[in-house]
Amino acid sequence: MTASTLSRPRHLLDFQGWSRERLTALLDNADTMGQVLDRPVKKVPALQGLTVCTAFFENSTRTRVSFELAARRMSADVVSFAAGASSLSKGESLRDTVEVLTAYKVDAYVVRHHAAGAAHLVARYSGKPVINAGDGRRAHPTQALLDAYTVRQEFGTLEGLTVAIIGDVRHSRVARSNAELLPRLGARVVLCGPATLLPPDLARLPGVTLTTDPREAVRGAHAVMALRLQQERMDAGYLASLQEYADTYQVNERLMAEAESGAIALHPGPMNRDLEISSDTADGPRSRIVRQVENGQAVRMSVLYHLLVGRE
Amino acid sequence: MTPKATILTADEVRRALTRIAHEIVERNRGAENLALIGIHTRGIPLADRLAAKLSELEGVDVPTGRLDITLYRDDLTEIARQPIIRETQVPFDLARRRVILVDDVLYTGRTVRAALDALIDLGRPEGIQLAVLVDRGHRELPIRADYVGKNLPTARTEVVKVRLTETDGVDLVELHDVETLR
Numbered sequence: 001m002t003a004s005t006l007s008r009p010r011h012l013l014d015f016q017g018w019s020r021e022r023l024t025a026l027l028d029n030a031d032t033m034g035q036v037l038d039r040p041v042k043k044v045p046a047l048q049g050l051t052v053c054t055a056f057f058e059n060s061t062r063t064r065v066s067f068e069l070a071a072r073r074m075s076a077d078v079v080s081f082a083a084g085a086s087s088l089s090k091g092e093s094l095r096d097t098v099e100v101l102t103a104y105k106v107d108a109y110v111v112r113h114h115a116a117g118a119a120h121l122v123a124r125y126s127g128k129p130v131i132n133a134g135d136g137r138r139a140h141p142t143q144a145l146l147d148a149y150t151v152r153q154e155f156g157t158l159e160g161l162t163v164a165i166i167g168d169v170r171h172s173r174v175a176r177s178n179a180e181l182l183p184r185l186g187a188r189v190v191l192c193g194p195a196t197l198l199p200p201d202l203a204r205l206p207g208v209t210l211t212t213d214p215r216e217a218v219r220g221a222h223a224v225m226a227l228r229l230q231q232e233r234m235d236a237g238y239l240a241s242l243q244e245y246a247d248t249y250q251v252n253e254r255l256m257a258e259a260e261s262g263a264i265a266l267h268p269g270p271m272n273r274d275l276e277i278s279s280d281t282a283d284g285p286r287s288r289i290v291r292q293v294e295n296g297q298a299v300r301m302s303v304l305y306h307l308l309v310g311r312e
Numbered sequence: 313m314t315p316k317a318t319i320l321t322a323d324e325v326r327r328a329l330t331r332i333a334h335e336i337v338e339r340n341r342g343a344e345n346l347a348l349i350g351i352h353t354r355g356i357p358l359a360d361r362l363a364a365k366l367s368e369l370e371g372v373d374v375p376t377g378r379l380d381i382t383l384y385r386d387d388l389t390e391i392a393r394q395p396i397i398r399e400t401q402v403p404f405d406l407a408r409r410r411v412i413l414v415d416d417v418l419y420t421g422r423t424v425r426a427a428l429d430a431l432i433d434l435g436r437p438e439g440i441q442l443a444v445l446v447d448r449g450h451r452e453l454p455i456r457a458d459y460v461g462k463n464l465p466t467a468r469t470e471v472v473k474v475r476l477t478e479t480d481g482v483d484l485v486e487l488h489d490v491e492t493l494r
Contacts, residue, residue: 008394025396028396029396029397031399032380032383032397032398032399032400033397035399035400036383039433039434040433040434040435041433041434043433044383044384044430044433045383045384045429046382046383046384046385046388047388049389050389074383305383305394305397306394308389309388309389309391309394309395310388310389310391310392310393310394311389311390311391311392
């Protein structure tokens with residue numbers, strides 16, 4: 001089956017409605033997008049004439065820049081919208097803001113918001129394709145796609161691989177999206193963290209297991225992803241001390257030694273160095289953290305292509 | 313799926329490519345500094361075959377590449393279904409080379425226009441020429457081929473089907489009515 005024969009999803013809010021075939025085609029096309037980025041002219045005219053709005057209601061540098069560059073590499077016009085500098089601060093509702101932007105003939109939205117479900121609202125109000133660039137603790141699908149792409153690039157497939165994700169699972173939309181995506185593509189996911197940061201309901205996802213023991217988590221793992229400790233989302237009482245957390249759950253060379261011999265280390269960024277990941281692992285030969293950032297642009301180009309190319 | 317007519321048999325495909333190879337050598341006074349770039353899908357084996365013939369004729373290895381023009385199409389927001397993007401591979405420097413673009417059928421000219429844009433984004437060749445196995449007419453853009461295996465006046469209601477050993481197991485060019493292919 002080819003992507004041309006698959007039904008086309010209208011949005012990327014999470015992975016609902018995205019078949020394994022469509023997801024695989026998206027990752028395959030990211031290979032071609034990566035080639036474009038290696039050329040003297042890093043631009044193709046595929047989205048010429050279309051306007052993409054990056055609407056970021058929550059701070060982000062790398063995701064926003066990555067999306068904006070991805071859209072520009074495809075020749076789309078980009079309008080950037082930051083909540084702090086908008087009429088939202090004067091009391092305008094999200095719905096009115098989106099309707100104003102849509103009246104300016106925006107063709108697609110990339111939305112980041114601190115509230116889960118905000119991207120769904122933008123999709124409903126705008127009637128245009130929406131890409132969720134992170135909503136609350138719920139989902140960050142393009143980060144999961146670039147993680148999957150990075151692992152697949154390393155091993156040639158995701159089928160039969162094990163990915164251990166270690167740290168603050170509770171507050172991590174990256175962990176949730178990865179736990180949703182990777183098993184669909186044939187990989188097994190082990191989520192690991194202190195019991196206070198490990199929601200037991202995630203064990204219900206197919207292909208996902210939970211453990212509080214990091215050595216057990218990485219045993220047999222082909223990729224080990226450290227999660228950022230989201231201290232800004234923690235009220236109190238999740239951890240006894242940061243030092244204790246680092247002593248037990250830090251992804252470092254000692255822990256990586258327990259994984260498969262060719263295992264790679266990942267981190268969705270931004271990193272708290274020497275807290276959730278040691279500097280020697282983050283900068284060492286197993287690290288693919290810079291590669292994740294590079295791949296982000298190619299994967300986001302592919303997402304834009306899949307959502308915006310072709311008649312609806 | 314009975315064809316209306318057979319346009320080129322396997323022998324005729326071979327002879328057409330041999331003639332094109334001779335014309336390339338004649339026009340370029342040899343095969344030095346040439347490169348052949350096939351447009352996906354059937355332009356690629358045709359480029360490879362022309363390179364082999366140039367090597368026989370001139371004793372020169374002419375480098376070959378492959379070009380996917382999907383991202384350069386001018387109808388991407390209009391097409392009914394999403395095309396798969398395939399690999400572009402041009403593993404040599406285009407500067408100071410005369411590039412011969414190779415495709416199976418020349419029709420509206422829109423594929424060639426997209427290929428010219430894609431090629432120029434990869435570098436600045438000294439010149440670009442166009443070789444096609446069949447020119448069926450109906451141009452929508454001011455584009456013409458430098459080398460043509462077979463000029464074939466067609467109706468818009470007809471389809472030229474090129475089959476090649478490398479992609480289809482047989483060398484054959486046939487003319488069909490579009491209705492019979494549905």
